[in-house]
Amino acid sequence: MKNAIWSTYYHYSSNDDNPKHQNCPRDENSWCEWQKAAIKGEFKSFKHSYAALPTDVLVAVKPIYEDLSKDSLLERCVKGFTQNNNESLNQIIWKITPKILSGTSNIVEIAANVASCVFNEGCFALLAFLEEMCVSLGPSAHEWARLQDMHRITRADKKLQMQLKKAELFVDKLRIVQKIF
Numbered sequence: 001m002k003n004a005i006w007s008t009y010y011h012y013s014s015n016d017d018n019p020k021h022q023n024c025p026r027d028e029n030s031w032c033e034w035q036k037a038a039i040k041g042e043f044k045s046f047k048h049s050y051a052a053l054p055t056d057v058l059v060a061v062k063p064i065y066e067d068l069s070k071d072s073l074l075e076r077c078v079k080g081f082t083q084n085n086n087e088s089l090n091q092i093i094w095k096i097t098p099k100i101l102s103g104t105s106n107i108v109e110i111a112a113n114v115a116s117c118v119f120n121e122g123c124f125a126l127l128a129f130l131e132e133m134c135v136s137l138g139p140s141a142h143e144w145a146r147l148q149d150m151h152r153i154t155r156a157d158k159k160l161q162m163q164l165k166k167a168e169l170f171v172d173k174l175r176i177v178q179k180i181f
Helices: 002-011 033-039 055-068 070-079 086-097 107-120 124-132 139-180
Strands: none
Touching: 002 055, 055 139, 070 086, 070 107, 107 124
16 A cells, blocks of 8 residues: 555656656556556656656655555554454453453353343343343443443444544545645
């Protein structure tokens, strides 16, 4: 991804005397005419059909490229701006039975079953387990489960809104770069 981002920067800073197409896609369907010519063995006679961007333009847009190619941003792009569901389920399992406490395979299996119910249905699943074990539950237990689930949903919504704002900033930066080119 990082190479793909930088490919346009270097591509449009290239000229016949100083070609910089090392990051451009290297195949016969490439958008880079220089790479197409290189595949055919014709790059020695290749002439750029455009003038390289002026140095002051390259200096002005370079910080945008640096921001767009930061590892922290790209890692979020790879994950699609969401937490991996398996990681989230694992987090619930290890909250129930922490790794630092030794437990039998039965304990870990019970924790995994409880965690998958909580992950899919929320804290009301815990109340169902307690009722199945003939534990009498009052209104405060139901209120606790409702508040826990509401808090979890609110937290997830806030996290999603933050990620959407970051994604919008990313898209805005991409649009700026596209307008330049």
